[in-house]
Amino acid sequence: MGHPAIESLGVMTTQTPPADAPLLQMQGIDKSFPGVQALHDVALQVRVGEVHALVGENGAGKSTLMRILGGVHQRDRGEILWHGRPLEIRSPLEARAHGISIIHQELNQVPGLSVAENIFLGREPRRALVWVDWTQMRLRATRLLADLGLSIDPRRRLGTLSVAEQQLVEIAKALSSEAELVIMDEPTAALTIEETQRLFGFIRDLRTRGVAIIYITHRLEEVFSIADRVTVLRDGQYVSTTAVADMTLDELIRLMVGRRLTEKFPKETVAPGEAVLEVRGLTRAGVFEDVSFVVHHGEILGIAGLIGSGKTEVAHAVFGADPIDRGEIYLDGRRVAIPSPSAAIALGIGLVTEDRKRLGLILQMSVRANITLPVIRTLAPAVFIRRRREQALVAQAIRDLHMAVTSPEQLARNLSGGTQQKAVVAKWLQTHARVLLLAEPTRGIDVGAKVEMYRLMVDLARRGVGIVMISSEMPEILGMSDRILVMHDGRITAEFPRERATQEAILASASGRPPSAV
Amino acid sequence: MRFDRAVVHAALGHLSLTPIRNVLRRFGIAIAFVLLMAILAVLSPPFATASNLFNIARQVSINAILAAGMTFVILTAGIDLSVGSVLAYSGAIMAGVLVSSLPLLVGIGAGLALGALLGLLNGVIITRGKVQPFIATLAMLTMARGATLVYTDGRPITGLPDAFVWLGEGDLGWIPVPVVIMGVVFLAGHLILTQTVLGRYVYAIGGNEEAARLSGVNVTVYKTLVYGISGLLAAVSAIILTARLNSAQPTAGSGYELDAIAAVVLGGTTLAGGEGSIGGTLLGAFIIGVINNGLNLLNVSAFYQQVVKGAVILLAVLLDRRLR
């Protein structure tokens, strides 16, 4: 199949490309969106069979660069060489035909279709050319998922899976195609340690088969455990490409943010006050059972647990988003009924949801409208919304959280993933809640921003806010919590004070094993 | 010699079409409207006279007001198929009250209240009964039409007071009364959608209902309200139509829902909800009105008019999709 771009450059095609040509070379890549130059003169070079990490702060342009490779965006300028030859990638289908497979940061699957249909979307196994071979499709899907250690029924509707499971399906999909280059845009953001380890096993497998991998992550430790080389982007510009072996974590952070980060967990313990939120015997049949806990003013309570342990569901129930079957909730000692999220907000409870695209943001609204949505009533004392006050609030939030936005009017869907996450957090800072439930608050945000987020939490705690932090990130659970609850299978299985918590003990309780280390 | 795409791309890279596209995207529908006016003015001299233009505005007002309510509904990702029937029913009640020689305001009030009530009923069925808007309002379309036929016994109600007829036929200074009413409706609609909590919530619900709920929006209440607004505005249209016809017709307004939806979509509001503006709807309604009027002036037969109108709507929407 002659590619027009190749044929017309006759000279190039008659020569075979040099044998040691890198698999992929991108040079001088520019890309602008209205109001932002997302990439400026960016270069990237990937060798056959290497794991190449791509890192940078939120909004640095990582996903944009990958979307150009994946045929989602077209570059404004620059050159892409594939096996040493110029390549035009005009659509996702073309990318796949060339052997480029991409796991997008923002899941883009069809929630209404089954898991198997999603995996084989656009390349369904056929019978007699027209009929989809359902049996074949289901069998192959089951095998793929089993390879990843998943026991998901491929007939289940994708929308019924958790974020992590959806992410794993997306990975299965990318692995199922015969790709020479697999791009993974923050594949582990929603995964637990075990799942991450399994994924790494796969990546190593792929590497030995000569497949190259571009790996984007904000968990920088991962760079050191899996990658061969790392390229750093900053503000849409190329900074460096280095062999991981010649690099330290501190060095990498300095390249990313342009300065040194002194501490990763700016934890300060605030002397806890009275109980602000108390939950007794909370039960939702089949989801969680007899959950009781207390959070005090100024305390950060960490809740750890594996996927499916029910930890996020508890937060949703306390917030009035899901119904409960039994149980009592007390706020500042007074028993309250929380039938709906608006009731929860009125009582001073906030919830930073886990899934920013599906639950956290209204993607086609502006950053401004998103941030003020929970408090918009208070901004309209009479009939009309006080524009000035709204703008002032939003400007403040953008400054406080260092959000990478071109203007407050930028649509939420055009923000980088990490900036979207900050927007969700910004929403709940407006409500001046006395209890903040944070579900995976730092998912997908960069190292610098993480530290800012932690500072913010400490700051809120100091002002007396009770914080419940639900997280799958062991380091932040250990680094930021005053007290840690562990959930397994819908029940609280252990509680640790900060001083006595260890990763091993938490993991043991989270997987339902008897806590030997305690 | 063949041109290589990459080379051409590199050479023309900075001659990007993006600015033109952006203008077209923002003002495409307005530009189309101006073009349409210009073409008609050339083809048919009587088109551009002041009296004809006021005439168009008077005719457009009915569909435009229906479409204003429809904009609210579609922004929440819903649809209201019942507006034509609700119009007929409220018109009949108004006329019925007025011919029994009760005061003007009582008649109008009764009609408006009925419209709003039927709309709220739509809303309750959709939110509490969890029925698809399409189905719920389709049922209302049939029921309200039936109720109109029952109430009027299938005959027009005539003999309306002059003060009422003035609302459809009269002028305030230079401006036809229906045009004034339309202006007030659109100004209020615009202010509500852009400056109030209700407006913010409408966009939020249409954009992502679950995220809106988790942000404290009482989705049930606000969605119900939106159908109430649509019903109320159908009753406002009923005032104008009934006054202009000087009678309440049992079959009035049938099929009007489709023109209203067309105006909303032409105006750039997406049926998926969450995106669009009421200003666009006004333009959309005028485009439809101008096409109707122009084709009349050009003596195009009524049968062909339908074909042309449909084609223009399709064309405009296709163009809009290409530009996005």
Ligand SMILES: Nc1ncnc2c1ncn2[C@@H]1O[C@H](COP(=O)(O)OP(=O)(O)OP(=O)(O)O)[C@@H](O)[C@H]1O
């Ligand atoms: N479709 C779009 N329209 C407008 N601006 C966009 C669009 N996509 C991305 N941007 C902007 O381009 C810049 C780079 O975004 P990108 O998503 O590539 O960042 P990233 O490095 O992947 O960040 P993160 O780590 O947060 O995912 C950001 O400023 C973003 O707002």
Ligand SMILES: [Mg+2]
């Ligand atoms: Mg990204």
